[in-house]
Amino acid sequence: MIADKTYLIENTLKVSERSKVSPETERKLRYIRREENLKPVIFVGAGTCGLGAGAAETIAKTKEWLQINQVDADVVPVGCIGLCSSEPLLDVKLPGKKRISFEKVTGDKVESLLSQIFAGQMPEQPVLGQFEAQEGQEPWPGVNDINKHPFFKPQVRIVLENCGIIDPVSIEEYIARGGYKAYLNTLKVFTRSELCDFVEKSGLRGRGGGGFPTGKKWKFALATEADQKYLICNADEGDPGAFMDRAVIEGDPHRLLEGMMIAAYAIGATKAYIYIRAEYPLAIERLVIAIEKAKEYGLLGKNIFGTGINLDIVIKKGAGAFVCGEETALIHSIEGKRGMPRPRPPFPAVSGLFGKPTIINNVETLANLPTIINKGADWFAAMGTSTSKGTKVFALSGKIATTGLVEIPMGTSIRDIIYKIGGGIAGGKRFKAVQMGGPSGGCVTEANLDIPVDYESLINVGAMMGSGGMVVMDEDTCMVDVAKFFMDFIQRESCGKCIPCREGTRRMLEILESITTKPKNRETHEPLARFKGVMQLEQLGRVIKDTSLCGLGQTAPNPVLSTLQWFREEYEEHVFDKKCRAGVCQNLREYSIDVEKCTGCTVCAKKCPTNAIIGSRKSPHYIIPDKCISCGACMEACNFDAVKAS
Numbered sequence: 025m026i027a028d029k030t031y032l033i034e035n036t037l038k039v040s041e042r043s044k045v046s047p048e049t050e051r052k053l054r055y056i057r058r059e060e061n062l063k064p065v066i067f068v069g070a071g072t073c074g075l076g077a078g079a080a081e082t083i084a085k086t087k088e089w090l091q092i093n094q095v096d097a098d099v100v101p102v103g104c105i106g107l108c109s110s111e112p113l114l115d116v117k118l119p120g121k122k123r124i125s126f127e128k129v130t131g132d133k134v135e136s137l138l139s140q141i142f143a144g145q146m147p148e149q150p151v152l153g154q155f156e157a158q159e160g161q162e163p164w165p166g167v168n169d170i171n172k173h174p175f176f177k178p179q180v181r182i183v184l185e186n187c188g189i190i191d192p193v194s195i196e197e198y199i200a201r202g203g204y205k206a207y208l209n210t211l212k213v214f215t216r217s218e219l220c221d222f223v224e225k226s227g228l229r230g231r232g233g234g235g236f237p238t239g240k241k242w243k244f245a246l247a248t249e250a251d252q253k254y255l256i257c258n259a260d261e262g263d264p265g266a267f268m269d270r271a272v273i274e275g276d277p278h279r280l281l282e283g284m285m286i287a288a289y290a291i292g293a294t295k296a297y298i299y300i301r302a303e304y305p306l307a308i309e310r311l312v313i314a315i316e317k318a319k320e321y322g323l324l325g326k327n328i329f330g331t332g333i334n335l336d337i338v339i340k341k342g343a344g345a346f347v348c349g350e351e352t353a354l355i356h357s358i359e360g361k362r363g364m365p366r367p368r369p370p371f372p373a374v375s376g377l378f379g380k381p382t383i384i385n386n387v388e389t390l391a392n393l394p395t396i397i398n399k400g401a402d403w404f405a406a407m408g409t410s411t412s413k414g415t416k417v418f419a420l421s422g423k424i425a426t427t428g429l430v431e432i433p434m435g436t437s438i439r440d441i442i443y444k445i446g447g448g449i450a451g452g453k454r455f456k457a458v459q460m461g462g463p464s465g466g467c468v469t470e471a472n473l474d475i476p477v478d479y480e481s482l483i484n485v486g487a488m489m490g491s492g493g494m495v496v497m498d499e500d501t502c503m504v505d506v507a508k509f510f511m512d513f514i515q516r517e518s519c520g521k522c523i524p525c526r527e528g529t530r531r532m533l534e535i536l537e538s539i540t541t542k543p544k545n546r547e548t549h550e551p552l553a554r555f556k557g558v559m560q561l562e563q564l565g566r567v568i569k570d571t572s573l574c575g576l577g578q579t580a581p582n583p584v585l586s587t588l589q590w591f592r593e594e595y596e597e598h599v600f601d602k603k604c605r606a607g608v609c610q611n612l613r614e615y616s617i618d619v620e621k622c623t624g625c626t627v628c629a630k631k632c633p634t635n636a637i638i639g640s641r642k643s644p645h646y647i648i649p650d651k652c653i654s655c656g657a658c659m660e661a662c663n664f665d666a667v668k669a670s
């Protein structure tokens with residue numbers, strides 16, 4: 025492979041202002057991109073999700089097969105292409121043929137797949153498709169173009185462009201695909217202020233949740249005089265249900281670095297931090313390699329490509345507290361203090377890290393920048409809705425047929441995301457709601473499925489874009505339980521600095537726990553008192569939102585308020601009828617014993633923690649309802665199917 029550093033610098037990076045490289049260089053770049061290959065290449069999706077599905081064994085078995093059969097081939101671990109539910113994914117690129125992708129290739133399938141494909145036969149393994157963008161390469165007959173796959177067809181991949189396609193640890197491959205040109209052109213073409221204008225004109229808004237216009241935010245830092253400015257990449261990704269930032273870093277770390285370089289130049293920062301949770305070891309490993317390689321190429325360090333620009337990027341590992349994603353808490357954490365938010369103003373753009381002007385941007389925001397520079401502000405602004413431009417990456421999870429990462433133009437309807445891309449609800453169940461925006465967000469119901477995804481329309485229906493988590497729920501989901509899950513998360517993650525957030529969220533959780541638990545003492549838990557709890561949820565929610573210091577508390581009641589708005593009858597059933605229609609709130613179940621089936625074996629009575637079961641040996645047993653706490657132990661223990669729950 026021609027991966028010579030000097031060659032790439034001389035022939036691609038240094039000629040970056042020219043629109044085209046020479047035909048000879050282009051030919052060599054095709055080899056680096058493995059579009060033309062002299063020996064077979066096997067790509068395995070080995071992001072965290074792929075590894076979770078067994079990719080490590082797939083790689084080991086592939087290497088074993090190649091060795092036994094004495095086949096000389098490259099094995100390249102790549103990031104996640106987005107189709108998590110089909111992993112492990114294995115692609116084969118034979119010399120002269122198009123790259124072809126197979127799904128669910130666990131270790132045990134490797135031998136038969138490779139034996140068939142290297143014998144010139146089409147393997148039996150389900151095929152995802154072949155890659156069309158490989159001119160001059162012979163197609164596989166009867167195999168669809170991968171871009172026509174229902175999961176990929178409606179997507180427009182900017183941020184995810186290279187994920188699952190390229191070798192993430194190869195800077196040469198990134199450069200051969202046009203990488204770092206945007207940065208070097210930026211240094212040559214734009215003044216800092218022109219760059220801020222350009223990005224503002226593109227309409228790019230922060231993808232970390234708040235949706236603040238990126239170019240506009242940069243201008244505050246640019247306009248602040250200081251001897252030192254900082255850029256911070258927020259890779260904390262604390263939302264349950266969100267994994268897009270991790271996937272971008274694992275699959276294409278150089279795209280993030282290039283975005284950071286562009287943003288650092290825009291504000292005049294010479295030092296940048298990547299704040300990333302320690303639970304992302306693979307992403308950190310790839311970033312360390314990427315930073316090292318970028319330094320080797322002279323893209324980081326002093327006097328970058330003779331422009332007089334200096335930039336250092338360092339990684340700061342966080343301990344994984346949700347509140348540390350909040351920008352002022354994050355700054356404290358980097359400063360070595362406890363990660364607690366502080367009131368704003370002053371905003372970090374004016375006084376941030378170590379009191380210096382600091383811009384904090386999300387991974388996805390930054391990863392958009394190289395393409396915006398390459399393709400133009402107008403190109404980006406032409407995509408999306410009037411207020412929200414470009415694309416957004418969503419993480420699809422929950423009761424959806426296809427889970428994974430999708431990148432779609434803003435304005436796509438939620439229905440299209442769930443049904444066209446995600447394949448609808450798993451197991452033929454009925455759709456109930458989709459939770460968007462994680463702990464700050466809310467639910468979108470059937471009635472609102474046709475709204476376009478953009479910042480404003482989601483807020484209008486009580487949900488939120490957040491960082492892009494979409495958790496799909498079917499008829500078997502209890503919405504009170506969903507609210508309880510988020511409230512439990514939030515009250516544990518509250519930093520405790522302000523009382524409404526610290527105490528209020530705990531009180532909200534207590535109320536939710538009380539309505540999802542059977543009253544122990546009927547006298548003190550009259551339905552009216554429980555109903556009062558529901559009323560208090562709304563009041564408490566409003567107070568917490570209005571009086572909390574940071575975004576965590578200000579949005580914490582949203583999942584509860586949203587489920588109350590759309591699923592109030594479920595709350596009322598829990599309160600008045602002590603029933604959970606989805607059967608999820610186990611503590612509300614009424615247990616009884618079918619006397620016809622009971623053999624009187626006494627096993628259940630021995631297991632019951634509250635001595636609620638009576639009966640003598642070899643005669644039917646009974647449950648005393650007032651003593652039963654609905655733990656379900658008797659049902660689990662009975663071998664005769666005699667215990668019933670209603």
Ligand SMILES: Cc1cc2nc3c(=O)[nH]c(=O)nc-3n(C[C@H](O)[C@H](O)[C@H](O)COP(=O)(O)O)c2cc1C
Nearest residue numbers: 230231232258261262349350351385386389575576
């Ligand atoms: C409790 C809380 C957690 C947050 N977590 C994250 C996070 O994990 N990643 C992120 O980019 N932004 C997070 N944010 C938003 C950031 O504070 C900040 O607005 C964002 O990083 C700015 O980048 P952007 O303009 O590119 O969106 C969080 C905010 C709050 C209040």
Ligand code: SF4
Nearest residue numbers: 519521522525574577
């Ligand atoms: S709102 Fe909650 S998380 Fe934010 S500062 Fe107050 S106590 Fe801490």
Ligand code: SF4
Nearest residue numbers: 622623625626628662
């Ligand atoms: S375990 Fe089942 S069969 Fe045995 S006493 Fe209990 S209910 Fe009856």
Ligand code: SF4
Nearest residue numbers: 632652653655656658
């Ligand atoms: S559900 Fe639990 S508490 Fe109730 S009778 Fe069965 S074992 Fe006892």
